[in-house]
Amino acid sequence: NxxxxxxxxxxxxxxxxxxxxxxxxxxxxxxxxxxxxxxxxxxxxxxxxxxxxxxxxxxxxxxxxxxxxxxxxxxxxxxxxxxxxxxxxxxxxxxxxxxxxxxxxxxxxxxxxxxxxxxxxxxxxxxxxxxxxxxxxxxxxxxxxxxxxxLRVPREDYDDACRLAQFDAGALGVEKSAGGHRMNEAACHSRWAERTLALAAVYGICGEGRA
Known part of the structure; x- marks a missing residue:
């Protein structure tokens, strides 16, 4: 139908x-x-x-x-x-x-x-x-x-998403995450970052209330 x-x-x-x-x-x-x-x-x-x-x-x-x-x-x-x-x-x-x-x-x-x-x-x-x-x-x-x-976003995810949103892929293809133990790559993680920032705007960051 x-x-x-x-x-x-x-x-x-x-x-x-x-x-x-x-x-x-x-x-x-x-x-x-x-x-x-x-x-x-x-x-x-x-x-x-x-x-x-x-x-x-x-x-x-x-x-x-x-x-x-x-x-x-x-x-x-x-x-x-x-x-x-x-x-x-x-x-x-x-x-x-x-x-x-x-x-x-x-x-x-x-x-x-x-x-x-x-x-x-x-x-x-x-x-x-x-x-x-x-x-x-x-x-x-x-x-x-x-x-x-x-649906609230972990602080490390939020920080990484913010970095990816401003990422200069021409200057550096890959970088360390905010926590220093995983990689951030705009080509692979840009859609994840967009979704993460959208969720943070609505539901906030873990332990910190609304974004």
Missing amino acids: AADYIAIVQAERAAGRRILVMPTLETMMIAACDTRPSVLCKLHEMLAPVQDCVLNIRVGGNDFSNLYGLRRPATATIYDVGIVRDILMDILNVFAVDYVVSGPVWNYFGAAGDAAWEEGLRRELALDRLHGFIGKTAIHPCQLPLIAAS
Whole structure:
């Protein structure tokens, strides 16, 4: 039904009203390995004319799991469910260059300080960031502080991103990081730096409040 929604977005824009949409990818057409590549590429092509109205792309981790009768426990992340992980990686491969793609729902919640669900969510959030997801749908208010905290930028990352944003590639191709133990290279890390600075502007720097 993507065409129907896109038509509405275009009609609203033609009338001078901009509405934001969050397409959710969670059906068997996307999950099945024989249709997934063509469907994802077709959706990317269809969304291009309204890209400025796409707030983010959402993925249905639970919906994909349900297609195969699976459900991850609090001791496992979505990345431990191989068949679902592969689907998510293909979605990121197609959409993450041009869109924000948010991570799948974490099923567990409870009282603050309950180690089981909090530790599981923290692990999955760290893997979300590592793989390129930004943000996560919360199913309970107690999840929000952990999700927001995961989007805050470590000080070393922020300092390196600032250096990369002002990097003179002609003078020096590679330099040491702010912490002195990893390399910064504009040709390899410029998009990472752009994303890092954007996250810092919204969510702040770890231990320092808002940027």
